[in-house]
């Protein structure tokens with residue numbers, strides 16, 4: 001049995017037919033070929049699979065694709081404008097905030113949700129919010145520096161909205 005599910009992903013309306021047990025992460029990766037969303041633990045611990053669902057950072061391994069019906073989803077592929085890096089992505093590059101990059105999509109989406117709501121988040125707040133995203137390479141210092149550096153772009157965006 002499959003369920004017809006429609007949602008918007010990175011601004012595009014999509015319609016998929018999925019088994020009731022299919023996770024949103026598997027749907028994004030296998031049905032929609034959005035492989036920027038990574039799967040580590042597959043049980044809600046590592047944060048690698050984080051995407052935005054109606055603006056909130058959500059672990060897509062813990063959500064069923066069928067539950068996304070009618071939602072607006074943004075994956076890491078949707079953070080940038082074409083080939084142009086977003087200010088947050090550019091800050092990650094500047095600060096060398098990734099090594100293997102496995103955790104990076106989840107950290108970018110988590111940080112994007114945070115800075116959209118709280119462009120003045122301080123280092124403690126950033127550390128608290130990304131504490132659910134496991135990185136085995138960087139030691140987190142450069143990640144926090146990159147997110148701090150990207151704050152100005154989010155503050156500007158808010159002022160001009």
Ligand code: FES
Nearest residue numbers: 040042044047061
């Ligand atoms: S793969 Fe979803 S939290 Fe680890």
Ligand code: FES
Nearest residue numbers: 099101135136137
């Ligand atoms: S950069 Fe390798 S796990 Fe974070």
